[in-house]
Amino acid sequence: MNSGEAGGIRAGTGAGGSNGGDGGGVGSLVEQAAQPLLVAEGLTKRYGERDALRAVSFEVGEGELVAIVGPNGAGKTTLLSILAGVQPASAGEVSGPGVGAALGWAPQQGAVYSKLTVAENLRLFARLADVADVEAAVEAMLDQTDLRARANERVERLSGGNRQRVNVALALIGDPPALALDEPTSALDPGQRQRLWEFVGDLARSGTAVLFSTHHLGEVRSYATRAIVLADGELLFDGTPDELVAEAGGPANFEAAFVSYLKVRGH
Amino acid sequence: MRWLLAKDLRILGRSRLLVGVLVLYPIAISLLIGLAISRSPGKPKVAIVNETPPGQTVHVGGQNVQVDQYVAELFDQVTPVAASSRAQAIAEIKSGKALAAVVIPRDIVARVSSGTKGAVEVLYNGNAIEQSVVQSELNSALAQANLQFSEQIQRAAAQAIGSLLGGGEGANVLGAPANLIGLKEIPGQLRATIAKLPGGPEREKLVRIERFAEFAAQNLGLARGVLSTIGQPIQVSSTAIEGRRTPLNTFAVVVAVSVSLMFVCVLLAAGGLALEREEHTLARLLRGTIARDGLLAEKLFLAAACSFVLALAMLAGIGAFVPLEWSRVGRWLLALAFGALAFGALGIAIGALAREVRAASLLAFGLSLPLAFLALVPAGSVASGVYDVVAVISFVFPFKPALQALDAAVNGASPGLAVSIAHLAGLTLLFGLLARVGLRRLE
Numbered sequence: 001m002n003s004g005e006a007g008g009i010r011a012g013t014g015a016g017g018s019n020g021g022d023g024g025g026v027g028s029l030v031e032q033a034a035q036p037l038l039v040a041e042g043l044t045k046r047y048g049e050r051d052a053l054r055a056v057s058f059e060v061g062e063g064e065l066v067a068i069v070g071p072n073g074a075g076k077t078t079l080l081s082i083l084a085g086v087q088p089a090s091a092g093e094v095s096g097p098g099v100g101a102a103l104g105w106a107p108q109q110g111a112v113y114s115k116l117t118v119a120e121n122l123r124l125f126a127r128l129a130d131v132a133d134v135e136a137a138v139e140a141m142l143d144q145t146d147l148r149a150r151a152n153e154r155v156e157r158l159s160g161g162n163r164q165r166v167n168v169a170l171a172l173i174g175d176p177p178a179l180a181l182d183e184p185t186s187a188l189d190p191g192q193r194q195r196l197w198e199f200v201g202d203l204a205r206s207g208t209a210v211l212f213s214t215h216h217l218g219e220v221r222s223y224a225t226r227a228i229v230l231a232d233g234e235l236l237f238d239g240t241p242d243e244l245v246a247e248a249g250g251p252a253n254f255e256a257a258f259v260s261y262l263k264v265r266g267h
Numbered sequence: 268m269r270w271l272l273a274k275d276l277r278i279l280g281r282s283r284l285l286v287g288v289l290v291l292y293p294i295a296i297s298l299l300i301g302l303a304i305s306r307s308p309g310k311p312k313v314a315i316v317n318e319t320p321p322g323q324t325v326h327v328g329g330q331n332v333q334v335d336q337y338v339a340e341l342f343d344q345v346t347p348v349a350a351s352s353r354a355q356a357i358a359e360i361k362s363g364k365a366l367a368a369v370v371i372p373r374d375i376v377a378r379v380s381s382g383t384k385g386a387v388e389v390l391y392n393g394n395a396i397e398q399s400v401v402q403s404e405l406n407s408a409l410a411q412a413n414l415q416f417s418e419q420i421q422r423a424a425a426q427a428i429g430s431l432l433g434g435g436e437g438a439n440v441l442g443a444p445a446n447l448i449g450l451k452e453i454p455g456q457l458r459a460t461i462a463k464l465p466g467g468p469e470r471e472k473l474v475r476i477e478r479f480a481e482f483a484a485q486n487l488g489l490a491r492g493v494l495s496t497i498g499q500p501i502q503v504s505s506t507a508i509e510g511r512r513t514p515l516n517t518f519a520v521v522v523a524v525s526v527s528l529m530f531v532c533v534l535l536a537a538g539g540l541a542l543e544r545e546e547h548t549l550a551r552l553l554r555g556t557i558a559r560d561g562l563l564a565e566k567l568f569l570a571a572a573c574s575f576v577l578a579l580a581m582l583a584g585i586g587a588f589v590p591l592e593w594s595r596v597g598r599w600l601l602a603l604a605f606g607a608l609a610f611g612a613l614g615i616a617i618g619a620l621a622r623e624v625r626a627a628s629l630l631a632f633g634l635s636l637p638l639a640f641l642a643l644v645p646a647g648s649v650a651s652g653v654y655d656v657v658a659v660i661s662f663v664f665p666f667k668p669a670l671q672a673l674d675a676a677v678n679g680a681s682p683g684l685a686v687s688i689a690h691l692a693g694l695t696l697l698f699g700l701l702a703r704v705g706l707r708r709l710e
């Protein structure tokens with residue numbers, strides 16, 4: 001997917017690399033990331049004259065739950081789509097065993113066939129991903145995402161929450177080592193959000209690296225083990241939510257600290 | 268690719284309205300075209316009022332030409348509505364029972380007999396289009412009846428001239444004495460008499476009469492030939508310069524099938540690809556699981572296969588009404604297959620540019636309709652510069668070559684099938700490449 005562009009994806013065992021941003025380390029999780037699943041080095045994306053990403057670098061290790069936050073237009077979706085191999089970077093490189101096609105990807109707008117049932121969607125993408133035992137994978141996803149009761153319903157008849165579950169289930173098919181979720185809770189009510197985070201938390205505890213973008217800052221404080229702050233395509237912070245509050249140097253409230261952090265840096 | 272194909276067929280199967288249209292469309296078009304071609308247009312309902320007395324005749328020489336025959340001829344050309352007077356005919360028109368009326372006036376015999384033209388009165392009703400159609404039909408019917416009537420008069424006149432020239436007991440000229448001498452015999456008899464006379468003024472008079480009789484006999488003989496050419500003075504002989512003559516009804520079949528093939532194929536291909544973008548599944552498919560070329564090929568082949576089956580069903584359906592040469596079925600299949608592939612390629616190029624099914628469908632429809640119209644513009648019907656532009660547009664889109672391929676396959680028309688197939692193959696490649704570029708650009 002990177003033909004004609006300078007950036008590239010190198011899937012493999014991981015190439016290491018330095019953490020970017022001014023946030024410094026990620027606490028105890030850094031030790032877990034000794035063999036990172038995903039490494040981004042100097043990722044840059046240009047749309048004409050506009051830089052959507054500017055030399056963004058970071059690593060993600062096994063079991064990490066990384067929130068990517070920032071104002072609208074910060075480059076969150078662009079970053080996740082480059083990691084997923086949907087679009088190429090203009091410069092820089094993505095490497096590791098959990099990038100490109102190996103990264104489970106759930107885009108912001110659920111990429112599912114509305115005329116097919118839940119099971120048919122899962123079966124189709126399992127077959128396209130060359131999963132060895134398609135039926136076993138479909139059964140496992142129906143159980144994991146609590147969609148068994150809706151297995152034979154067409155997606156067009158599901159609620160927004162259940163559609164998002166199907167979207168996430170499609171990202172998980174093939175048991176990827178890492179998962180990228182683009183604003184996964186934007187269409188969900190509070191109850192559905194909580195159930196989704198419980199499910200994602202279980203995935204992370206079982207070793208899956210999860211990156212997610214969100215505007216719900218409370219979710220970052222409650223569920224993320226690490227936060228990456230982007231603004232105007234630039235990585236401003238990479239650390240734990242508590243470290244962000246500390247760096248903001250004032251408000252204990254995470255949302256207020258985040259706003260203050262950006263304001264001080266001119267965003 | 269087979270899983271994508273199975274998925275698209277399943278989605279198509281669940282789009283009941285679309286499937287309904289795809290099934291009903293060829294049936295409806297086949298029936299409409301078949302019925303339109305196989306049944307001649309209905310004769311207009313016309314009230315005919317004959318005001319001439321029954322049995323009245325026009326006398327020409329010794330012949331009596333019946334006015335009733337003129338009326339009978341007119342009856343054959345229309346669906347007659349009974350009317351005994353002009354007022355009743357007008358009432359029939361106003362009530363809608365008749366679209367028009369023809370009134371044959373009482374004095375028509377006197378006028379024709381006296382050498383002045385007889386006039387019939389025609390009354391119309393209805394809107395402008397109805398009037399135009401009825402007027403055209405009625406003019407044709409009146410022309411046909413006039414022709415038949417004038418031929419009878421010509422025959423009677425020619426027979427009278429023949430009697431004058433030949434004479435004898437059989438002479439059938441009104442008021443002629445028995446055993447009438449023929450004009451052709453007079454010069455010979457006069458010459459025999461003159462030879463026995465001595466020279467002098469009496470002989471000179473007879474010589475002048477003999478010359479006149481000979482001149483009159485010769486020219487009257489010519490006049491009989493001229494009379495037979497008056498009814499239809501010019502005969503038309505037509506020769507097709509290129510290709511074979513395609514019957515209009517089978518060409519209409521080819522046009523209908525080509526239009527259907529184009530609409531169904533372009534709409535399916537464009538809509539199928541645009542649906543992937545509308546459902547946001549395009550990126551998920553192309554990020555490693557499916558190659559871009561594979562996706563485009565799948566959409567193209569699905570649309571081509573569906574439209575191919577539909578077009579073949581249409582040809583078979585219309586074949587029930589119009590005699591088609593089934594021995595050429597192999598050529599039909601080739602023409603339909605290459606046409607479907609070219610239309611499919613155009614469809615995926617449109618689908619690659621559109622972000623949603625509605626826009627793709629609108630674009631496909633908006634492009635297909637003028638292409639069909641432009642391809643049917645005959646040379647010489649517009650200014651040469653405009654026709655050159657039309658020809659270029661028709662050349663770079665697949666409708667015209669598909670039409671030519673099917674016309675060659677069904678009717679053996681020129682250019683040949685191989686030329687049109689090569690043209691379609693080239694356009695398939697061209698639009699396939701454009702689709703590839705469009706898809707890459709908009710990812």
